[in-house]
Amino acid sequence: MANQILDLWTKMQKVPAGKWLFSKMIGIKVPYTGSVKPRVQEIRPGYARAQIRDRRAVRNHLRSIHALAQMNLAEFVTGLAMTAQLPPDARAIITGLSIEYTKKARGTLTATCECEKITRITADREMIIESILTDEAGDVVSKAKATWRIGPKR
Numbered sequence: 805m806a807n808q809i810l811d812l813w814t815k816m817q818k819v820p821a822g823k824w825l826f827s828k829m830i831g832i833k834v835p836y837t838g839s840v841k842p843r844v845q846e847i848r849p850g851y852a853r854a855q856i857r858d859r860r861a862v863r864n865h866l867r868s869i870h871a872l873a874q875m876n877l878a879e880f881v882t883g884l885a886m887t888a889q890l891p892p893d894a895r896a897i898i899t900g901l902s903i904e905y906t907k908k909a910r911g912t913l914t915a916t917c918e919c920e921k922i923t924r925i926t927a928d929r930e931m932i933i934e935s936i937l938t939d940e941a942g943d944v945v946s947k948a949k950a951t952w953r954i955g956p957k958r
Contacts, residue, residue: 849889869909878935878948900951928955
């Protein structure tokens with residue numbers, strides 16, 4: 805059995821507005837993630853890239869993108885990168901999140917994540933995955949680490 809996230813992503817690339825449709829479907833399936841309206845740009849095993857637009861709904865009182873909107877996007881791409889290579893007989897759950905804010909976040913933000921290759925899953929283990937968020941100028945605005953527990957389905 806193939807990887808469902810990666811299969812769906814690949815199929816959606818063949819239809820008009822496929823990235824938009826895929827992003828919309830993810831937002832419906834995971835409503836909290838959908839609240840920041842991420843736009844998935846790329847997924848491949850162990851890698852994901854997504855963006856959020858700077859809009860009033862994700863801003864704080866300082867007119868910059870809210871810390872939790874950034875964390876939401878960062879966690880989202882770590883999950884995409886990891887699950888895009890997760891074997892069908894494995895499962896994963898996030899167990900920890902941390903983030904460092906380095907610059908006021910304004911404009912469209914892009915989150916990228918590249919994680920280690922997952923091979924056969926025989927026992928539970930933790931995997932720490934980093935996500936980097938950059939602004940339109942390419943400056944890093946935040947760096948997040950997500951701890952995922954992966955293991956065989958029970």
